[in-house]
Amino acid sequence: MNDFHSWAAVVVFVGAYALIISEKIHRVAVALGGAGLMMAIRATDDKSAFYSERSGIDWNVIFLLMGMMMIVGVLKKTGMFEYLAIWSVKRARAKPFRVMAMLVVITAVASALLDNVTTVLLIAPVTLLVCERLGLPAAPFLIAEVFASNVGGTSTLVGDPPNIIIASRAGLTFNDFLVHLTPIVAVLLLVLLALCRVLFRKAFVYDDDRAVEIMALEEREAIRDPRLLVQGLIVLTLVVAGFVLHPVLRYEPSIVALLGAGLLIAISTAETGEVLKEVEWPTLAFFAGLFIMIGGLIDTGVISEISRQLADLIGGNELGGSLTLLSASAVLSGVVDNIPYVATMAPVTSDLVRDMGGASDHVMWWALALGADLGGNATAIGASANVVVLGIAERNRQPISFWQFTKYGLIVTAVTVAVTIGYVWLRYFAFG
Incomplete structure (x- = not known):
């Protein structure tokens, strides 16, 4: 990394x-401006930015988001989210922490079957309505x-895009992820619930009057268009099935989402223009700019150089290498999107595994997956789901600042990664 462009x-x-x-300039303007500068200094170019699978805009992510935003936009018109909000609050007896715990568990389980971006797109509208009904700040619940x-999303092959990259490179199956990662994810979910109880304790203010009002509501009355709801749920079910059956059907999630959005608009009375207004266009623009900036780091060899330095540091020590890879991946995935990071690190990890004679139980691959997936919680732009939720919150006039998210994210990442390091050591080295 000795040249000017790097x-x-x-x-x-x-x-x-x-x-x-700093938030002195809107993040979308910064991302697009940074992307323009990367091209101006020739760190990348139009061909790399728009057409390169390795260092360009990840159009699968962009169109997956757009398709799911359109489907969610149609479902909003049915009253389904109001129904779910009232239902969940009544089941939790209007107790704020019980509500958060319920939403956290539902989100985690759904993210294991869907990708985590799709999950937050579906859960966030419910959360905003729940908080409005209870008179609570939405930010802690969304975070x-x-x-x-x-x-x-860490627990399965389809839960987080980096896992798909790792599975393809390492020859791992859906069941491999279930066996090796689901046990620690179950533990981390309990840890997360305990952390939420402490970190967000000031948000758990119980309001007797609001609780009585909500408990008296009949959730069925919230449904405004039953026919559109049935159509929307049928299409959503087909889309979810398409996601889960990806290993068999070989259709990218973006194609499934766009087909679902097109089908729903075609068979329903929803107006195309109204549906397109529900798309978070600033969020999509931010992702495009971020992908181009990271692509500049890839094309100039910056990320490859970091990977090589990490490989030199690890050497042939399997235990030290696994824990170093896990920790370094968590740190780097908090700064750059974990998709291009894992795409860059996958060949490096493959070489490390080969040099170590195969590495027992694919431990290096599990270290990479755990570090990259969990590290995404560290900052507001560490993972796609983070950016999407910040965009939804801003659009609903409940903005979440970079530091408001990150001050909690750093704590959650530090604790979950520490627990994961213990798991890797115990399972693959102490008793492996």
């Missing part, structure tokens, strides 16, 4: 990151759900 790319990325943290989505 150092210039680092300066642009660090400068953009600093501006996002807790993001943590749950990233933790829950």
Whole structure:
């Protein structure tokens, strides 16, 4: 990393990151401006930015988000989210922490079957309505759900995009992820619930009057368009089935989401223009700019250089290497999106595994997956779900600042990664 383009790319990325943290300029403007500068200094170009699978915009992510946002936009018109909000509050007896615990568990479980971005797109509208009914700040609940989505998505092959990359490179199956990662994710979910009880304790204010009002409501009355609800649920079920059957059908989630959105608009009375208004266009633009900036770091060899330095540090020590890879992945995935990070680290990890004679029980691959997935909780832009929820909160006039998210995210990441390090040591080395 001795040439001008590499150092210039680092300066642009660090400068953009600093501006996002400061929040003096809107993050979308920063991301798009940073992307433009990356092209201006020739750290990347239009072909890499728009067409490269390795270092360009991940169009699968963009169109997955767009398709699911359209489906959610149609479902909003049915009253389904109001129904779910009233139902969940009544089941939790209007106790704020019980409500948060219920939403966190639902989010984690759903994120194991769907990708975590789709899950938060479906859960966030319910959460906003729940908080409105109970007179509670929405930010703590939304932040807790993001943590749950990233933790829950770690447990399966389809739960988080980096897992798909790892499975393909290492030859791992859906059942491999269930056997090796689901046990620690179950433990981490309990840890997360305990952390939420402490971190967000000031938000758990019980209001007797509001509780009485909500308990008296009949959730069925919230449904405004039963026919559209049935149509929407049928399409949503087909889309979810398409996600789960990805290993068999071989359709990318983005294609499934777009087909679902198109089908729902075609068979329902929903107006295309109204549905498109529900799409979080600023969020999509932010992702595009972020992908291009990270692509500049990839094209100039910055991320590869970091990977090589990590490989040199690990050497042939399997225990030290696994724990170093896990910790380093958690740190780096809090700064750059974990999808390009894992795509870059996968060949490095493959070489490490080969040099160590196969590495027992694929422990290096599990270390990479755990570090990259859990590290996404560290900052407000560490994972796709984080960015999506911040965009939804801003659109609903309940903005979550970078530091408001990150001050909790750093704690959750530190604790969950520490627990995971203990799990890796115990399972694969102490008793392995």
